[in-house]
Every structure is written in structure tokens, then in C-alpha cells.
Amino acid sequence: MNRWMRWSLGVGGLLAGMVALALVLGLPSPRGEARTGALWLAGSPTRRIEARVSYAAADGYRPYETLRSERPAPPPPAPLQELARLEEAGDAHGIAAAYLLRGASERAAAWLERAGASPDVDSDRAVLALGRGQPTEALALLERVLRQHPRHARALWNRALVMRALDLPALEAESFEAVAALGEPGWADEARARAQALRTQLRTAQERWQRLRDECDPFVVGTGSLPLEYVRQWPGFLRLCLYDAIRAAPTAERLEALWPMAETLDTHFGGTGMRDALRWAEARDFRQRAPLAALYVHVFRKQPIPGGLPAYLARLRRAGEQDILMGTLVLTRAVLENLEEYRELVARTKDPWFLLLEDDERARSAIDKGALQEAERVLLAALERCAAQPMYYRCALLEKQLAHLYREMHRPAEGFHHALEARRQLQAENAAGPEPWFLLELGQLARFRDQPSLARAYLNEALARVPEDCQVQQFVHANNAAIFHGELAFSEARRELDLVRKCPGLLASVGIQVLADLARQRPAPGDAAWLAETMEALRRPGAMEPGALLVVSQHEARFTLERDRAAGEALLRRVISEAARLPKWNADARKAKAYAYTALLLAAGRAGEHEAALALFGEELGGALPSRCVLGVTVDDERTLVLARGPEGGLLGRYDASRTSPLGREAQGLVPEDVVAALRGCERVAVVARPPLHGRAGLLPPDVAWSFFTPKPERSRAPALPTRHLVIADVQAPPQFQLPQLGTWGKAPAGSLLLSGAQATPGRVLEEMARATEIEAHVHGVINLAVSDASFLVLSPEPGGRYALTANEVGERRLEGAPLVILAACRAAHTAPTLHEPFSLPGAFIQAGARTVLAATVDIPDTEAGAFFDAVRERIRSGQPAANALRDVRVRWLQDNPSSWVRSVLVFD
Missing domain, CATH: 1.20.58 (Methane Monooxygenase Hydroxylase; Chain G, domain 1)
Structure with a gap:
């Protein structure tokens, strides 16, 4: 606990003492002090924070003035008598508001923790989250407030600031406009001015982009020009225009006029790509090139080509007009079917722009063939070249392609990172027109990562940018329907899905998913015909992979x-x-x-066919389940199916469809008491928990020995290896994490290998894990969705900066020693929010060949971890099953501390 937190939590006695002192000495009364407004800084001409505090007395309007000095003057301290009065009244929110107004976020946080739950408190908690650089958390809090109170002025204002932090100006303007409509003195005028400025910026950017596109056409065909100063603002798009102008030029004189633009672009990008393209074209025989250049104008304008495309391509090949041929293949989307030819043409140009374009097409070809790892390799290599020679417009498309690939590979954390970078590069190009499509990718990736508020924000920003685009409307409403459905807000999901019908066209996959679920919850008369029409089209040859x-x-x-x-x-x-x-x-x-x-499982459960349902659990895993002491659990939206076979072999089943809110991270109470009672006679219980329950604590009470029954990969049996205990400890975590140093690890037991300090890098750890029979990691576990959807281990950085040991990396290895793995790291059992397969560090270790993994879903106190896991490990070494060893040690620890973190330690085997 830091010193400010200690001060905050201990301020009560001091404040109470000040009140008593005031009474004894006859000092001014607290009520008189309140009338001065000193507590709420009412005498200040401006406000210190941009956000609005939701405590009514603290929300008086004053203009916001950004402080420009490096060391701004501190605000006057909060009057102690007034703070004491608020504490005596039990008004923790009022005290928090006083500190919020002064920018004292840590003190405000301590009091907000004591303020209970209310829309006003949630709005102020959002202010704190935003100040800590956590806009996604702030947005979720504000959505909760606004769902209950759509006209909550402070939440609307703070939501606008969150949208600015996420760089979503259209939604920022919408929120400010909603505040302005409430007509509050002062606040309405400021909100209106902010919204108008944002709308002007958006409109100007879109108009400039459209004007640029409109001016490109006459430039290409030689009837207009593009100012050279455009290069600084839109270099990538102008490069595209110049390539097309070179291909469409009917004479050498027209090419001569393009030299200033070519030289300016080469200066901007570096290299000689544009000048080389001009020199090559100037050397051609225009008696045969000019007619082909004239036909290229049809290609550029996406008009039918006289004589047809195949004949035109054949003429270009015979004439050797390779630049026109390349452009035609790209604009007519014929590269993939002529990929080898295109690669040869690109190799002759040696133009880095076309080398990147070739990589994009090679990746698409690999994806079409199902070679996703090859596509990933191609795109990553291309982005390395982008880093060496940035070409934002071209490189942004590569980043977006990789983001989409990672979504297909169900690696949304990596996909989200690349989608953000794609948008950043697009913005560096001032490309306002394509940006909504990049926002749609971000929205879908956020949905895959179980970040509903963030997903809605990106999707709705895209729709706000192009509200008349039917394709965008359908995409946004279908995805919003899926998001609401995941929150069990079925009526809202139905409303969004019905909005999809306003535009002609077929349902996308996500829309079909929601339609199928709403058949159970909110069916509508035309759904069957809508689905049949869509499926008929999707089953046509080539329509879908x-x-x-x-x-x-x-x-x-x-x-x-x-x-x-x-x-x-x-x-x-x-x-x-x-x-x-x-x-x-x-x-x-x-x-x-x-x-x-x-x-199939839930249909059997609903029908009371418990034996058939339990058999389906085993069938899915590819083998028979234990004949005794097994628990099967699955959930889907509002439904839960629990099946238990007790120690005598009797089967008990429970089906329930009454859940009204999504599951939390823990699973206490999900398994009914009578089912738990039926399993208490078991020595230990094998729990078959399907995603998203796999890896959640609390499925069974802490005094029951149980473990997650995890299918192991089919591999040839390796010879037994000699005992080898690998310990990872005393890691030098990267400074940007600001993680506390964990307790120094003692001398490793005989025969052990201790990797510590600079040696404990991801590469070295992976290398040494291969033949270990025990692996013990005393390191920090971190949940950072920018790195991995599951938690990862923070190790010492390698020379290239790599520090994270992720589930993806572990799962790709083979652990020949079939080790016992103890992950004494915070939240190491955190599982990604996938619904089709468990994805976590423990699951990755099992996939790699570990026989048993122990990990926790919560933070682990450094001072207790060693003693607890040592005790469990020694029992396992003595021959006790891991689940029983964990149960016995856990029960003993809980006698001293019933709420201990040891409740959340799990066994995977």
C-alpha cells in the first residue's frame, strides 16, 4: 500500500478529531465553511479537470483551461472541517469528489472504494479509469450508467472524453451534442462548441479526401493536375495516381509533365522508384503503347474494356508493356490467378511499393490454400520492410490484412494490435475515406476479445462516419446484435438484427449466428425464409471457404x-x-x-437424456470419461447443463435456462448444491468443463479434490527421462511494467536447474523446458490483451526486447519429460474468452505434453507462494494425486484465512 493510500484510509480519525477541536475552540462551523464553496473550488475562475464529477455539489460549471506550465500551482487543500463533516455523515462519495476536483486521483480512488455502488459513483470511477489510461474500462462503466439513465449529463460528458481517448471523434461529437441538448447553464454551451468543432474537422477531412479522389481522375487521363504540396499530405495515394497516370499517358510529352511529381514523391519516400517508372515508360515505342494506354483508362475507371479483358491482357503481353500489365492485373483483381507472372514483373521493377503489393497477394494466395502460417510469415516479413522504409498507405493495408488473418486464426490480441497500427498508418496518410473499414475490423476484433463496450464504440463510429452505406449498416447492426446477445440482452439483439433488413442483401455469418440463437429467445415470422434465402446463396460454388x-x-x-x-x-x-x-x-x-x-448437449439436457448427454462429453473429447466421480458442465448464453456421476456410478443431471446476465470470471454457485453433495463421497473428481468454463475457479468447493480433465495430444510415447527440476525465478522484468521484485529464490535443490536474472529469457526457458520433468515458475503473470488473449509470464528481456512467454509459444513446443508444471505466477490460469476451445497457459502446457499443471486465477502474494506450492509439490512427489495434494494443503491454509487466494489455485491434468 502506498503512502497516499495509507493517508486516505486513515484520514477518518484525523477528520473526526478536527471536528471536535473546532467545537471546543469555537471555530467556524462546517456549515459555514460549506457556504464558502471552498470544498468545491467554487471561487476558482476555471476548473482543473476536464471531466465532470458526478457529485452534484461539485459539478458547478467553470470553463476548462489547460495548464501549460511544467509545474502548475497546486490547488488549495480541501478544508479539513468540511471533509470531517462529510465523513461523519458517511458521505465517502463527497470526499472522493473533493479530491477528484483537485486532481488527487489516488486519494479519490480510496474513497470511491468506500462509496458503494450507484450511477454517480460509477461515472466518477470512469473518470479515474480514464485518468489512469484505461479508456476501455471507463467506457464499460459509463455504458452501465447510461443504460440505466440515458440522460445522465456527467456520464455523457465523460463518455465524450473517453471517445476522444479512443480517437473516435464522431461518437465524441454525439456525446457532446447529447449534453448540449440538456441545456445546462455553461455546460451546454461548452459541449455545443466542442461538438461543432469536431463535426467541422470530420466534414473537412472527408471533403478533402473526396476532392483528392475526384482530382485524381483528370490527373490520370491528362486533363487536370495535382498540386505538389499534396505530396506532404497524401503521399501514398498520390503515388497510386502517378502510377496510373504513367500507364495512361498517350505520349512521351505527357510523361515529361509528370517528372516534378515523380521527383517530389521519390524525395518523400526515398529511392528512385517513381523516376525509374517514368524512364522505363519513356523508352517505349508509343506507336504500339499509345492504343494500349488509351484502353488502360477503361481499366482505371472500371469500365468495360473494348474487346474484353483476356484479349487486352494478351496484347499487353505481346507488346511487353509490363507496367500497364501489372496495373491491369491489380485493378481487375486478376493477380491471384496470374501470381507467378506478377511476381516476375515485380522482380524486374525492383520497386519497393510493388514488392509490398506482391507480398500482399502472396499472403492472399496462401490464405486461399489454407496455408495460414505461410501467410503470416509473408506478411510479417513485409512489415519488417515497412518499418525500414515506411509507405503508410500500402503498409496500412498489409497491417489490416494481418489483423484479419489473426482473427481467422483466432488470435485476436495480435490481430487487434495490428489493426490499431493499420489505422495509425492510415491516419498518417490522412486517408479519411477508407478509415471506416479499418474501424469495422477493430470492432469485430474487440467483439472476439469479449470487450463489448469497445466493440460497439468502434462499430458505431464507423457507421457514424458513413451512415448511408448499406454494407456498413448491415455489418454494424449484425455485429451489434451479436454483442447484445452475448450480454443476454435479447430484445436489443432482436432490434439490431431487424435493422439489418433495412438494406437489401444477405445475412453475414454473424447475423446467421444471432438469428439461430433468437429462434430460441425472440423468434420472428420471417426468419426461416430469410435464413433459407441466405444459405442458398452461400452454398453456391466458391461463395465461401x-x-x-x-x-x-x-x-x-x-x-x-x-x-x-x-x-x-x-x-x-x-x-x-x-x-x-x-x-x-x-x-x-x-x-x-x-x-x-x-x-447437441443442451438439446439432450433439456430433454432429460442425461446418459446420452454425458456420452456426448466423452465423444467430443475423443475417448471414454471416467466411470465414477466425473462432473460435466457446459453453458450457452442463458442455459446451463450440469451432469455428475458419483462414487456409486449413479448419474444426476440439471438443466437450467434462467440466467439473465453473463457469467463472471469465477463459477461459484454454477453447480447446484445437490450435485455437489452427490460428488462429496469421491476421492477426487474429474471435471469436464467446456469453454468458456474451462479454467474458472469455484466450480466445486475448496474441500473437494478436483481437477480439470484435459485431453492430451496424441503423440508417440517417449522414453522416460531422468528427474530434472527446472526453476525460473529472480527475473529481471522490463522496467515499463513497474513490477515489484519478487522474493529472492533460495538455493535450488540438488539436481535442479535455476534460471534467474538475465538468463531467464523466453528463449532460454523454452529451450530448458523441453527435457524437464518438473517446471516451477516464480515470476509475474500478466494479463495484457495487447500481447495475448490469455495471461503470459513476464521473463527477463532478450537483446531484441522479447520478454513474454505466451500460451501460443508454449503450445508449439514438445515437453519430452511430461513435467509437473507449477505456475506460481499471478493469474496464470486466466483463460481467453473463446467458446470453441480452451486457450490458456495451463492448456498450452498440457498440449505441449505436461502431465499436470497447477495455476491460479487471481493474484498470488509473493510472501506465501513458495511455502504453499512447496507443500503441494512435496505431496505430489510422495505419490499423492495432484488434486488431492492441492485440496489437503488448501484446506489447512483456509483454516487460518477462509478468504485466501489458495481458493483459486486449479489443477489441470
Whole structure:
């Protein structure tokens, strides 16, 4: 606890003493002090913070003035008598507001913790989160307030500031306009002025971009010009225009006029790419080039080519007009079917712009063939060249392509990072026109990462930028429907899905998903016809990749299941069968299979067919479950199915469809008491918890020995290795994390290898793990969605800066020693919010070959970790099963501290 926090929590006695002193000495009364407004800085001509405090007395309007000095004058201290009066009245929120007004966020935070729960307090907690650089957390708090009170003025104002932090100016303007409409003195005028400035900026940027695009056409065909000063603002787009102008130039004289632009662009980007392109074109014979250049204008304007595209391509090849041929292949989307030819043409130019474009097309080709790892390798290599020679417009498209690829590979944390970088590079190019499409990618990735408020913000910003675009409308409303459905807000999901129908066209995959779920919760008369029309189109040859088609097919099967169980189950079985024939790397096939089993399980559970349902748990895992002492649990939206076979072999099942809010991170209370009672006679319980329950604490009480039953990969049995204990400790965490140094690890036991200090790098740890029979990590565990969707271990940085050991990296290894793994790191069991397969560090270690993993879902006190895990490990070494060893040590620790962190230590085996 830092010293300010200690001061804040201990201020009560001091304040009470000050009140008593005031009474004895006859000092001015607290009420008189309040009338001066000193507590709320009412005498100040301006306000110190931009946000609005939701404590009514503290929300008097004063203009906001940014302090420009390096050391601004501190605000007057809060009057102690007034603070004492508020504390005596139990008004923790008022004290917090006084500190918020003075920018004393840590003191305000301490009092807000004591202020209870209310919309006003949540709004002020959002102010704190925003000040700490956590706009996503702030947005979630404010959404909760505004859902209850849509006209909450302070929350609307603070939401505008959050939108600015997220760089979403259209939604920022909307929030300020909502404040202005409330007509509050002072606040309304400032909000209106801010909104008008934002609208002007947005409109100006869009108009300038559209004007640039309009001016490009006459420039290309030689009837207009582009000012050289445009290069500084839109260099990438102008490069595209110049390439097209060179291809469309009918004479050498026209090419001569393009030299100033070429030289200016080469100066900006470095190199000689544009001048080389001009020199090459100038050397051609215009008696044969001019007619082909004239036809290229049709290609550029996306008009039908006289004689047809194949004939035009053949003429270009015979004439050797390689630059026009390259441009035609790109603009007519014919590169993939002529990829080798295109690669040869690019190699001749040696132009870095076209080398990057070739990488983009090679990646698309690899994706079409299902070689996702190859596509990733190509794109990462291309982005290294971008880092060496930035070409923002071109490189932004590569970043977006990689973000989309990672979404397909179900690696949304990495995808989100690259989508943000794509947007940054696009903004560096001042490309206002394409930005909404980049925002849509960010919104979808945020949805995949279970960040509903952030996802809605990105999606709605895109729609606010281009409200008349039907394609954007459909995309946004379908994804918003999925987000609301995930929050179990079924009426809102139905409303959003119905908005999709306002534009003609077919449902996207996410829309089909929501339609299938709403068949159970909010059906509508035209849904069946809408789905049938969509599926007919999607099943046409080439319309969808096989894995993606399986995903929508299982949605269709679930929709059918609600109307005709036998027909729906037959379709689900077909999906499972077809998914098994696709490669294991196909994430869509894995999703389709998992979702199909979810539907089959819950249909059996709803019908009371408990034996059939438990058999489905085992079937999905690919083998028989234990015949005794097994618990199967699955959830889907509002539904839960729990099955338990006790020590005598009897089967108990419970199906429930009454949940009204999403599951939390912990799972206490999910398993009914009578089911828990049926398992108490078990020596230990194998828990089959399907995503998203896998890796959640609290499924069974702490005095029950239980572990997550995790399927292990099929591998040839390796010879037993000699005992080798690997310890990772005393890590030198990167300074940017500001993590406290963990306690120094003592001398490692005989036969152990201790990796510590500068040696404890990710590369070295991965290398040494391969043949270890025990692995023990006493390091910091961190949840940072910018790095990984699951938690990761913070190790000592390597020369290149790499410091994180992630689930992806661990899962790709083979642990030949089948080790016991103890992750004595905070939140190491944190599992990504996926619904088709568990993704976590423990799961990755099991996948890599570990026999057992111990990890916690919460923070671990450094002073207690060693003693607790040592005790558990020694029991396991003596031959006790890990679940029993953990239970016995945990029960003993809980006798001294019933709320101890040890409740949240889990076993995976």
C-alpha cells in the first residue's frame, strides 16, 4: 500500500478529531465553511479537470483551461472541517469528489472504494479509469450508467472524453451534442462548441479526401493536375495516381509533365522508384503503347474494356508493356490467378511499393490454400520492410490484412494490435475515406476479445462516419446484435438484427449466428425464409471457404433444432462429420464442431437424456470419461447443463435456462448444491468443463479434490527421462511494467536447474523446458490483451526486447519429460474468452505434453507462494494425486484465512 493510500484510509480519525477541536475552540462551523464553496473550488475562475464529477455539489460549471506550465500551482487543500463533516455523515462519495476536483486521483480512488455502488459513483470511477489510461474500462462503466439513465449529463460528458481517448471523434461529437441538448447553464454551451468543432474537422477531412479522389481522375487521363504540396499530405495515394497516370499517358510529352511529381514523391519516400517508372515508360515505342494506354483508362475507371479483358491482357503481353500489365492485373483483381507472372514483373521493377503489393497477394494466395502460417510469415516479413522504409498507405493495408488473418486464426490480441497500427498508418496518410473499414475490423476484433463496450464504440463510429452505406449498416447492426446477445440482452439483439433488413442483401455469418440463437429467445415470422434465402446463396460454388461454410451450416442446424429436433440433430451430425475431414489447423472447422456439440448437449439436457448427454462429453473429447466421480458442465448464453456421476456410478443431471446476465470470471454457485453433495463421497473428481468454463475457479468447493480433465495430444510415447527440476525465478522484468521484485529464490535443490536474472529469457526457458520433468515458475503473470488473449509470464528481456512467454509459444513446443508444471505466477490460469476451445497457459502446457499443471486465477502474494506450492509439490512427489495434494494443503491454509487466494489455485491434468 502506498503512502497516499495509507493517508486516505486513515484520514477518518484525523477528520473526526478536527471536528471536535473546532467545537471546543469555537471555530467556524462546517456549515459555514460549506457556504464558502471552498470544498468545491467554487471561487476558482476555471476548473482543473476536464471531466465532470458526478457529485452534484461539485459539478458547478467553470470553463476548462489547460495548464501549460511544467509545474502548475497546486490547488488549495480541501478544508479539513468540511471533509470531517462529510465523513461523519458517511458521505465517502463527497470526499472522493473533493479530491477528484483537485486532481488527487489516488486519494479519490480510496474513497470511491468506500462509496458503494450507484450511477454517480460509477461515472466518477470512469473518470479515474480514464485518468489512469484505461479508456476501455471507463467506457464499460459509463455504458452501465447510461443504460440505466440515458440522460445522465456527467456520464455523457465523460463518455465524450473517453471517445476522444479512443480517437473516435464522431461518437465524441454525439456525446457532446447529447449534453448540449440538456441545456445546462455553461455546460451546454461548452459541449455545443466542442461538438461543432469536431463535426467541422470530420466534414473537412472527408471533403478533402473526396476532392483528392475526384482530382485524381483528370490527373490520370491528362486533363487536370495535382498540386505538389499534396505530396506532404497524401503521399501514398498520390503515388497510386502517378502510377496510373504513367500507364495512361498517350505520349512521351505527357510523361515529361509528370517528372516534378515523380521527383517530389521519390524525395518523400526515398529511392528512385517513381523516376525509374517514368524512364522505363519513356523508352517505349508509343506507336504500339499509345492504343494500349488509351484502353488502360477503361481499366482505371472500371469500365468495360473494348474487346474484353483476356484479349487486352494478351496484347499487353505481346507488346511487353509490363507496367500497364501489372496495373491491369491489380485493378481487375486478376493477380491471384496470374501470381507467378506478377511476381516476375515485380522482380524486374525492383520497386519497393510493388514488392509490398506482391507480398500482399502472396499472403492472399496462401490464405486461399489454407496455408495460414505461410501467410503470416509473408506478411510479417513485409512489415519488417515497412518499418525500414515506411509507405503508410500500402503498409496500412498489409497491417489490416494481418489483423484479419489473426482473427481467422483466432488470435485476436495480435490481430487487434495490428489493426490499431493499420489505422495509425492510415491516419498518417490522412486517408479519411477508407478509415471506416479499418474501424469495422477493430470492432469485430474487440467483439472476439469479449470487450463489448469497445466493440460497439468502434462499430458505431464507423457507421457514424458513413451512415448511408448499406454494407456498413448491415455489418454494424449484425455485429451489434451479436454483442447484445452475448450480454443476454435479447430484445436489443432482436432490434439490431431487424435493422439489418433495412438494406437489401444477405445475412453475414454473424447475423446467421444471432438469428439461430433468437429462434430460441425472440423468434420472428420471417426468419426461416430469410435464413433459407441466405444459405442458398452461400452454398453456391466458391461463395465461401469450406470451414466458414461449416460454421454457418451449424448455425442453420441450430435454428432448425428449435423447430424440428430430429432434423436439426441430423444437420449437426453432418457438420461434425465434415469438420473431421478438414485439416486441424482450420479454426472454422474446430469452431463448427464445438458449437455443434454444444447444441447437441443442451438439446439432450433439456430433454432429460442425461446418459446420452454425458456420452456426448466423452465423444467430443475423443475417448471414454471416467466411470465414477466425473462432473460435466457446459453453458450457452442463458442455459446451463450440469451432469455428475458419483462414487456409486449413479448419474444426476440439471438443466437450467434462467440466467439473465453473463457469467463472471469465477463459477461459484454454477453447480447446484445437490450435485455437489452427490460428488462429496469421491476421492477426487474429474471435471469436464467446456469453454468458456474451462479454467474458472469455484466450480466445486475448496474441500473437494478436483481437477480439470484435459485431453492430451496424441503423440508417440517417449522414453522416460531422468528427474530434472527446472526453476525460473529472480527475473529481471522490463522496467515499463513497474513490477515489484519478487522474493529472492533460495538455493535450488540438488539436481535442479535455476534460471534467474538475465538468463531467464523466453528463449532460454523454452529451450530448458523441453527435457524437464518438473517446471516451477516464480515470476509475474500478466494479463495484457495487447500481447495475448490469455495471461503470459513476464521473463527477463532478450537483446531484441522479447520478454513474454505466451500460451501460443508454449503450445508449439514438445515437453519430452511430461513435467509437473507449477505456475506460481499471478493469474496464470486466466483463460481467453473463446467458446470453441480452451486457450490458456495451463492448456498450452498440457498440449505441449505436461502431465499436470497447477495455476491460479487471481493474484498470488509473493510472501506465501513458495511455502504453499512447496507443500503441494512435496505431496505430489510422495505419490499423492495432484488434486488431492492441492485440496489437503488448501484446506489447512483456509483454516487460518477462509478468504485466501489458495481458493483459486486449479489443477489441470
